[in-house]
Amino acid sequence: MDAYSGGAHSAPMPSVTPAADHLLARRSLRELGFGFIYWLGVVLVLEPGNLLHGAPPDAAAWGHEILRLAGAGLLGGLATPFLLALTRRLPIEGPQAGRRAAIHLAFCSAAAVVLVIASCLLATLLPGAARYPLEARIADELVANALLVTACLAGLTVLAHAARAIGRANPLGHAREVTITQRGHIARMDLAAVAWIETQGNYLALHGREGTKLLRRTAKSFEAELDPARFVRIHRRIIVALDAVQSVAPRDAGDATVRLANGEELRVSRNYRTQLWKALEASAQRLSTAT
Numbered sequence: 001m002d003a004y005s006g007g008a009h010s011a012p013m014p015s016v017t018p019a020a021d022h023l024l025a026r027r028s029l030r031e032l033g034f035g036f037i038y039w040l041g042v043v044l045v046l047e048p049g050n051l052l053h054g055a056p057p058d059a060a061a062w063g064h065e066i067l068r069l070a071g072a073g074l075l076g077g078l079a080t081p082f083l084l085a086l087t088r089r090l091p092i093e094g095p096q097a098g099r100r101a102a103i104h105l106a107f108c109s110a111a112a113v114v115l116v117i118a119s120c121l122l123a124t125l126l127p128g129a130a131r132y133p134l135e136a137r138i139a140d141e142l143v144a145n146a147l148l149v150t151a152c153l154a155g156l157t158v159l160a161h162a163a164r165a166i167g168r169a170n171p172l173g174h175a176r177e178v179t180i181t182q183r184g185h186i187a188r189m190d191l192a193a194v195a196w197i198e199t200q201g202n203y204l205a206l207h208g209r210e211g212t213k214l215l216r217r218t219a220k221s222f223e224a225e226l227d228p229a230r231f232v233r234i235h236r237r238i239i240v241a242l243d244a245v246q247s248v249a250p251r252d253a254g255d256a257t258v259r260l261a262n263g264e265e266l267r268v269s270r271n272y273r274t275q276l277w278k279a280l281e282a283s284a285q286r287l288s289t290a291t
Contacts, residue, residue: 027192028081035080038159040073042152071122079111083153087160088177088188108153115149116141174227178206180213189213191226195244195260199237229286232279234258234268240276242283248276 086107090100120138177190193209203214204222215222223231223239233239246261254270268276 031081031084032077035077035156036073038080038156039076039152040069042076043069043072046148046152068123072119075115075118075122079115079153080156083107083111083156084160087157088190091188092157092161094186104157105154108150108157109146111153112146112149113142116146175222175225178215180206180215182214195241195262195264196266197222197231197239228279229283232272232276234266234272234276236269236271238266240266242279245280248280 086104090103092100092104117138120134120141123137124134175191177188180187180189189206189208189210194206196207197219198205198207199219200214202216204217204219206213206215219237219239223233226239230242231239232242240258240260244260244262245258247259248268249257249259251257251267254273256268256270256273256276258266258268258276260266
């Protein structure tokens with residue numbers, strides 16, 4: 001049965017499309033890589049006695065230093081996606097900017113404590129680690145470095161907000177996420193996880209990985225903000241994400257049926273069928289070129 005048969009409704013979407021999963025996985029890998037480079041730079045610049053202040057005397061010292069720096073970068077890199085996720089979910093803006101800034105500061109402080117403790121635990125695994133009581137080492141490191149690590153996390157938060165502002169002002173003007181307001185709560189929804197969009201009266205229903213979210217916007221104004229390389233209209237009331245399309249089958253009277261990767265089926269009206277074919281062909285060409 002079609003997921004759309006002409007009447008306004010709210011159809012659930014229980015699973016994430018493989019293409020959306022792929023995009024989210026790629027974003028996580030980029031964030032891990034960015035975090036690794038950021039924290040490696042922090043350690044090299046701020047920590048005394050590292051490679052920037054003098055070369056190790058022998059091969060064993062070289063290996064120890066490389067392991068230590070790689071561990072520090074990896075540890076900070078693992079924390080970075082959580083901080084960036086908080087930035088996307090609770091950006092420091094709007095009427096609640098002060099409250100959100102306090103939440104970010106609390107998160108940075110707690111994360112700094114976790115990172116310092118984890119670094120002390122990892123230090124005990126390094127070759128030639130000094131025999132030093134772990135509890136005393138953790139206490140000393142917290143006193144010496146917790147505030148500094150908190151400041152570095154806050155700096156990363158500032159960079160994330162700056163990148164967010166640049167992304168919103170991209171020259172093509174394509175939206176990458178949307179603000180959803182429901183029952184007084186405000187949340188961000190990543191358009192990379194949206195499989196299809198449906199007009200429902202004065203609202204747009206965005207069907208994605210977190211179910212169906214309602215957005216009070218007109219289809220015409222919102223469609224102008226979407227990336228045409230990913231979204232295409234297939235019906236006067238339906239817009240679909242090309243990377244969510246699994247197959248297209250013809251129907252009577254020139255219509256067609258789009259089957260999504262999660263099994264849902266959407267109707268393609270004959271007025272938009274040619275537009276869909278062209279968009280799918282262009283998407284396939286871009287994919288083959290990229291690979």
